[in-house]
Each structure stands twice: as C-alpha cells, then as structure tokens.
Amino acid sequence: xxxxxxxxxxxxxxxxxxxxxxxxxxxxxxxxxxxxxxxxxxxxxxxxxxxxxxxxxxxxxxxxxxxxxxxxxxxxxxxxxxxxxxxxxxxxxxxxxxxxxxxxxxxxxxxxxxxx
Amino acid sequence: xxxxxxxxxxxxxxxxxxxxxxxxxxxxxxxxxxxxxxxxxxxxxxxxxxxxxxxxxxxxxxxxxxxxxxxxxxxxxxxxxxxxxxxxxxxxxxxxxxxxxxxxxxxxxxxxx
Numbered sequence: 425x426x427x428x429x430x431x432x433x434x435x436x437x438x439x440x441x442x443x444x445x446x447x448x449x450x451x452x453x454x455x456x457x458x459x460x461x462x463x464x465x466x467x468x469x470x471x472x473x474x475x476x477x478x479x480x481x482x483x484x485x486x487x488x489x490x491x492x493x494x495x496x497x498x499x500x501x502x503x504x505x506x507x508x509x510x511x512x513x514x515x516x517x518x519x520x521x522x523x524x525x526x527x528x529x530x531x532x533x534x535x536x537x538x539x540x
Numbered sequence: 541x542x543x544x545x546x547x548x549x550x551x552x553x554x555x556x557x558x559x560x561x562x563x564x565x566x567x568x569x570x571x572x573x574x575x576x577x578x579x580x581x582x583x584x585x586x587x588x589x590x591x592x593x594x595x596x597x598x599x600x601x602x603x604x605x606x607x608x609x610x611x612x613x614x615x616x617x618x619x620x621x622x623x624x625x626x627x628x629x630x631x632x633x634x635x636x637x638x639x640x641x642x643x644x645x646x647x648x649x650x651x652x653x
Contacts, residue, residue: 428582467628467646468645469583469642469644517582526595526596528573532580532581533580
C-alpha cells in the first residue's frame with residue numbers, strides 16, 4: 425500500500441524568505457501523481473501544485489516549485505518570497521495513475537507559520 | 541460561486557446516534573469523494589460515488605454508507621456513532637473522465653459526545 429510521510433510537523437519562515445517542506449512516499453507503482461495541498465483555517469483543501477511521475481521536469485506555479493526525486497521517492501515543496509497568506513497546513517498527497525484507483529493518500533501535514 | 545457546498549458546517553451527536561452529511565458538487569462535476577480528517581491528521585479516503593453507485597471504498601466499516609442523487613449531489617451516512625468518528629468530513633468533487641482534479645468543500649465538523 426502506498427504511504428506518504430511528512431516528517432516536519434511544524435515549520436516557520438520569515439516573510440519574503442524561502443522555505444522548503446519535505447515529503448517522502450512509498451510505492452511500487454511507476455506511474456502516479458503527487459500533489460501539495462494547502463488547508464487554511466477555512467478548512468478547504470486548495471491545490472497548490474501537482475506533479476506527474478512520468479515527467480522529469482519539476483513543476484512550478486508562480487512562487488511554488490517542487491523538487492521531485494523519483495528514485496529517492498521524495499517530493500519537496502519550495503515556497504519562495506513567503507507571504508503572510510501562505511500560513512496554513514500543507515499536505516502532500518499521492519494518487520495512483522490507475523484509472524479505477526481513486527484513493528488519494530495524504531501525509532499528516534506540516535503547519536507553516538509566516539512571521540512578519 | 542459554484543464550488544463544493546457542504547452542510548451542515550458543524551454538528552454535535554451522541555454516541556450510538558446516526559448522522560447524515562450532505563454535499564453539492566461543483567457545477568459540471570459528476571463524481572463525489574468523501575474523506576475523513578481526524579484532528580492532527582491528513583484526510584483518509586472513505587468512498588467515491590459516480591453514476592449513483594459506489595465506485596471505490598476505502599478502509600472504513602459498513603457503518604459508513606453513502607448515496608449519490610441524479611443531480612450528482614451526495615450524502616454520507618454514519619450509523620451507531622462512536623467517539624472515534626469525531627472528525628472533519630470533507631467532500632471533493634471531480635470529473636470522471638480526464639484527469640481527476642479535485643475541488644474540495646470546507647467540510648463538516650462532526651463531534652460525537
């Protein structure tokens with residue numbers, strides 16, 4: 425079974441600085457999707473960025489980028505120029521590429537604090 | 541805004557009771573997934589509904605059941621509530637065809653006392 429591990433329960437960053445959140449996963453599959461979701465106090469899970477495992481190029485979305493290391497099964501999120509609005513819980517998630525496997529696996533999350 | 545709507549936002553129930561949570565998917569979406577998020581944990585997949593049928597189920601007991609209506613809205617029912625059922629229940633909608641990009645609702649906070 426696929427598992428997702430986030431080893432940093434809490435992280436803190438100064439406004440305008442850069443922070444990296446870590447995520448590792450375990451799978452025997454070769455094709456899958458990886459995601460980072462943000463959950464602010466409003467509780468709604470918001471997609472930050474996604475990566476298809478077959479793509480070697482790391483995904484980027486404005487200030488957010490990932491470092492995808494397939495062999496190491498590592499998927500870290502880098503937030504550049506951190507803003508106060510980035511403060512939230514961040515969850516790493518895995519989903520199989522298999523069409524009928526819709527079970528998205530989440531890590532336990534990392535709480536990010538942004539200091540002014 | 542035609543995002544995912546969940547009701548109620550908060551609910552308090554007594555052990556042994558039954559509860560029904562509701563979800564209206566994002567406009568245009570035909571698939572609804574339910575997740576349970578216990579305090580301090582990531583969401584766990586309960587089940588997914590498509591074409592009014594349970595398409596896939598996670599590792600949850602039969603006390604958890606669901607339904608999808610012709611308008612794609614969905615209900616999650618939990619019978620014989622336990623204290624451990626206290627959690628945030630998230631609904632996510634998506635399209636069955638093509639890449640399954642979830643849109644999440646803000647959840648229902650269920651407290652069992």
